[in-house]
Amino acid sequence: MKHYLFLHWQSARTALAKILRQPVGSLLSLAMLSIAMALPLSLYLTVMSIQDWVGKLTQTPQITLFMEQSAETADIAAVSSALKTHPRVKGYTFISKKQALTDLEKRNGLNGLTEGLDGNPLPDAFVVTPASLEPKQLELLQKELSGLPMVEEAQFDASWAKRLYGMVDLGKHLTVFLALALSVALVLITHNTIRMQILARRDEIEVSKLIGATDSFIRRPFLYHALWQGLLAGLVAWGLTAWLIAVANPAIAEFAQLYNERVELRGLSPLELALVLGCAVLLATLGARLAADHHLRRVSAN
Amino acid sequence: MIQFDQVTKRYSGGVEALKNLSFSIDSGEMVFLAGHSGAGKSTLLKLISGLERATSGSVMVSGHNLSKLRGSQLPFVRQHIGVVFQDHKILFDRNVFDNVMLPLDIIGFDRREAARRVRAALDKVGLLGKEKVMPIRLSGGEQQRLCIARAVVHRPAILIADEPSANLDRAYALDIMELFKSFHQVGVTVLISAHDETLMEDYGRRILRLKEGQFTA
Numbered sequence: 252m253k254h255y256l257f258l259h260w261q262s263a264r265t266a267l268a269k270i271l272r273q274p275v276g277s278l279l280s281l282a283m284l285s286i287a288m289a290l291p292l293s294l295y296l297t298v299m300s301i302q303d304w305v306g307k308l309t310q311t312p313q314i315t316l317f318m319e320q321s322a323e324t325a326d327i328a329a330v331s332s333a334l335k336t337h338p339r340v341k342g343y344t345f346i347s348k349k350q351a352l353t354d355l356e357k358r359n360g361l362n363g364l365t366e367g368l369d370g371n372p373l374p375d376a377f378v379v380t381p382a383s384l385e386p387k388q389l390e391l392l393q394k395e396l397s398g399l400p401m402v403e404e405a406q407f408d409a410s411w412a413k414r415l416y417g418m419v420d421l422g423k424h425l426t427v428f429l430a431l432a433l434s435v436a437l438v439l440i441t442h443n444t445i446r447m448q449i450l451a452r453r454d455e456i457e458v459s460k461l462i463g464a465t466d467s468f469i470r471r472p473f474l475y476h477a478l479w480q481g482l483l484a485g486l487v488a489w490g491l492t493a494w495l496i497a498v499a500n501p502a503i504a505e506f507a508q509l510y511n512e513r514v515e516l517r518g519l520s521p522l523e524l525a526l527v528l529g530c531a532v533l534l535a536t537l538g539a540r541l542a543a544d545h546h547l548r549r550v551s552a553n
Numbered sequence: 554m555i556q557f558d559q560v561t562k563r564y565s566g567g568v569e570a571l572k573n574l575s576f577s578i579d580s581g582e583m584v585f586l587a588g589h590s591g592a593g594k595s596t597l598l599k600l601i602s603g604l605e606r607a608t609s610g611s612v613m614v615s616g617h618n619l620s621k622l623r624g625s626q627l628p629f630v631r632q633h634i635g636v637v638f639q640d641h642k643i644l645f646d647r648n649v650f651d652n653v654m655l656p657l658d659i660i661g662f663d664r665r666e667a668a669r670r671v672r673a674a675l676d677k678v679g680l681l682g683k684e685k686v687m688p689i690r691l692s693g694g695e696q697q698r699l700c701i702a703r704a705v706v707h708r709p710a711i712l713i714a715d716e717p718s719a720n721l722d723r724a725y726a727l728d729i730m731e732l733f734k735s736f737h738q739v740g741v742t743v744l745i746s747a748h749d750e751t752l753m754e755d756y757g758r759r760i761l762r763l764k765e766g767q768f769t770a
Contacts (some may be wrong), residue, residue: 463631
């Protein structure tokens with residue numbers, strides 16, 4: 252067992268030394284691999300960041316009830332009491348048409364807006380916080396509220412967030428597809444690197460077989476080469492995405508500021524990083540194994 | 554040590570390289586294998602080192618029946634045999650020291666012990682001063698010695714040499730033969746093939762003469 256571990260340790264060390272000794276050749280395949288990995292990683296982080304943000308938006312969905320323009324104080328009192336006793340309503344606030352107009356003026360710096368207008372075009376409104384966040388319940392509540400007397404419309408604020416959710420879902424599917432496609436690319440790239448190496452070391456392999464090297468002995472350095480390459484490529488890809496996020500975040504924050512939102516791309520969590528590195532190593536080793544099995548059989552000892 | 558029992562080797566295409574051969578070589582014996590090119594010498598040596606399999610009959614080496622071993626086990630048989638190849642099979646991308654190191658790497662020797670053994674083997678063949686030299690700078694005789702050093706560095710019980718004196722002048726060939734004799738003297742079973750019998754006769758050892766895949770008297 253100790254002997255076996257020693258053999259592995261020796262191949263691992265030699266393989267890493269070999270990569271480091273040929274910086275140009277290794278860099279080329281490393282660049283290819285890491286860019287192939289950085290693409291789905293960046294997309295993944297973007298999609299996940301948007302999902303986090305949308306999630307925050309829809310955490311407290313609210314339904315806005317707009318009263319008809321002709322609604323009287325009595326009508327408002329009636330709706331108010333209906334909301335108070337409704338089992339599916341957790342709470343509500345009333346925003347009078349007057350208050351809405353001052354808010355609008357303040358928020359957008361449109362002082363004197365009313366002067367150009369014939370009275371107040373805004374309706375009275377209730378902002379309702381539902382008791383249940385379950386989508387079906389929300390829809391039912393929305394329907395019930397819109398049926399109250401003198402209610403013009405019950406608008407579900409998060410309906411556009413729902414649409415965003417749909418887009419996030421699409422992004423997720425895209426990420427999975429891209430990740431799969433580039434996983435195949437990763438296997439193929441390592442397959443090719445290892446194939447070239449096997450061809451370059453044909454003589455050594457042949458002689459080693461002649462003097463008693465087992466298949467696993469011959470395969471081992473190539474597998475370790477691929478392992479290191481996958482690991483290094485994963486780390487470089489991580490660095491690339493971290494750099495991309497660092498560059499993109501200020502611009503995104505500025506853009507989101509225009510809409511009074513705080514949006515930020517997040518980096519990989521340690522668990523995600525470990526997962527990415529694990530997959531990279533696994534796929535690279537798989538590519539090397541396929542190449543080795545295919546080409547070592549051709550270099551026969553006879 | 555080595556025992557052939559009615560061994561026939563037929564290559565694809567129907568050529569019979571060996572016909573119904575039976576012989577045995579005792580442990581510690583030194584035996585010559587004579588015959589013209591194409592007589593089957595190389596085939597016989599390849600059967601012993603597990604590089605070829607017999608079409609019929611049994612080949613026993615160090616107590617293993619090679620015909621019955623699985624392909625994945627043959628490397629371990631080869632690890633216990635030292636082979637001096639006819640075409641040397643030296644690796645020209647590494648120096649003398651690393652060439653001799655290869656068998657020990659394959660077996661998985663501790664590096665320091667391995668380095669000691671490599672130097673001992675190089676010393677034995679008279680190449681100790683050239684361990685850092687690239688093989689391309691060696692003369693034909695030196696390359697032959699390098700190949701011998703690589704064949705004995707892991708101290709095999711059996712040493713096989715396929716035409717080791719071919720392409721060498723007589724004085725150098727005698728040197729090489731003396732080298733093999735010294736391995737035989739420390740108990741290694743040695744089997745040497747050559748087409749030039751005059752070299753063998755001086756040694757008074759058993760000579761197996763092959764002709765068209767069969768022994769002649």
